[in-house]
Amino acid sequence: MAEYLLEMRGITKEFAGVKAISGIDLKVRAGEIVGLCGENGAGKSTLMKVLSAVHPYGSWEGTILWEGKELKAHTIRETEDAGIVIIHQELMMVPHLSVAENIFLGSELTRGFGFVDYEAMNARATALMQQLKMPDINVALPVLAYSGGKQQLIEVAKALNKNAKLLILDEPTSALTTTETETLLELLREFRSRGMSCVYISHKIDEVAAIADTVTVIRDGAHIGTLPMRELDAGKIIAMMVGREMKNLFPREEHKIGDVIFEAKNVTCWDAINSERKVVDDVSFELRAGEIVGVAGLVGAGRTELACKLFGYWSGDHEGKIFLEGKEITVKNPADAVRQGICMVPEDRKRLGIIPLMPVGYNMTMSVLGRFAHYQLINAEDELAVIQAEIIRMKIKTAHPLLPIASLSGGNQQKAVVDKMLLPDPKVLILDEPTHGVDVGAKYEIYKLIFELARQGVAILMISSEMPEILGIADRVLVIGEGKLRGNFPNVDLSQEKVLAAAIGAEEDAAA
Secondary structure, three states: OOOOOEEEEEEEEEEOOEEEEEEEEEEEOOOOEEEEEOOOOOOHHHHHHHHOOOOOOOOOEEEEEEOOEEOOOOOHHHHHHHOEEEEOOOOOOOOOOEHHHHHOOOOOOEOHHHOEOHHHHHHHHHHHHHHOOOOOOOOOOEHHHOOHHHHHHHHHHHHHOOOOOEEEEEOOOOOOOHHHHHHHHHHHHHHHHOOOEEEEEOOOHHHHHHHOOEEEEEEOOEEEEEEEHHHOOHHHHHHHHHOOOOOOOOOOOOOOOOOEEEEEEEEEEEOOOOOOOEEEEEEEEEEEOOOEEEEEOOOOOOHHHHHHHHOOOOOOOEEEEEEEOOEEEOOOOHHHHHHHOEEEEOOOHHHHHOOOOOEHHHHHHHHHHHHHEEOOEEOHHHHHHHHHHHHHHHOOOOOOOOOEHHHOOHHHHHHHHHHHHHOOOOOEEEEEOOOOOOOHHHHHHHHHHHHHHHHOOOEEEEEOOOHHHHHHHOOEEEEEEOOEEEEEEEOOOOOHHHHHHHHOOHHHHHHO
16 A cells, blocks of 8 residues: 555646746645645645646646556546545635535436436535534525635535545635634544545645644745644744745834824615615724724624725615715715725625736726826836836736736735725725735735835725734724624734624623
């Protein structure tokens, strides 16, 4: 019997003559969890796409051994039949199909005359939801009825349904709550005890440390090292990833806070499907020029819904007033918002932030096309000059500015989305999970950019599910719970415990 379940030897993959990965090795034993770490664009996802035959045999160089035998898979179906199942960073579901239909997509259960057995599929899907500790999920409802975090766990259920021997998870907790993350990690430990192996790709080093037996680090497409987790700590992993030691993950910089520039008064939003349910309930707050205000709360608390209303994107009923520089304004749609100086980086990059097949450069400049228009014609030379300058400023890794943005790593896509909303020179910038799926090095760059904007007088509203990020960056913290504003705290000796207590209503209970 082979010592390793999986061996990848000298894997090299090129795109348009540019090497994305070069000579990478990866080994996984049966019942082992291997953490795969690296910055955005390092080649982690490319390596896993080679393994899962998204990039088929013949399109890359090197050797893959699976259970001691060479694997030459040309299709994803071949690798899944062998027992290799990947959950990609971007959700791969059909939103309007039910949870059960998504779980069985391509492998539907049938009965007589080839009819789909929905009863059996729903029963199996329900059992998987219970296994994932989500018994409240109605598997007959469309996937779009559930939050991004729950959709991510549904992806895990889809993979588990395929009886994987090796489960590849690419940033699996990027949209999960702390409780959902703990549930997933505990399940992976349980699967490991049964002999299942896992390659766990994550920028969250604490998760890698908590779950991995071995850690492999790649940087700029090259294999940097593989070590047992017991010989590593977070600092050593980060140093291997970025090529330098990072002593301070939050580069807090002094910045002047000015007068009130933005006010939201009595903002209320009703659910677009259930018109009797309030998802934002009478929320009022203000922002000052140069102030960074963090928005904390549990997933589903109403944070994103509030941001969408302020940006003119909420599709359900809503009410409330918005004031910019002391004057009431009307924001009917995102174009209205951008024109008046309010810009937003959305949480769902894939659905709301990019046009996947459009070049990365044009994705960035679409918010300011008017600057390059002369008699209704675009000055391509001027536009390209701006694109090239912004790619350098944002440190976006791309072989060419006119490559489709979908070909970039998730973190580099995120940098492009952020830049798109900086080009209009906003007075107010709303950031909804701005470091979602971004590595520690790129996070550092985004944090420095946030402080630079604050020094320029931009008011920043930053929604984040990562409590250390909120406390490391914000001047003040708003806490949203069940649609209501439950806390408005200056970030002075503010603890995670106090923020969490406000988020779950514990402080209100104690006061009562």
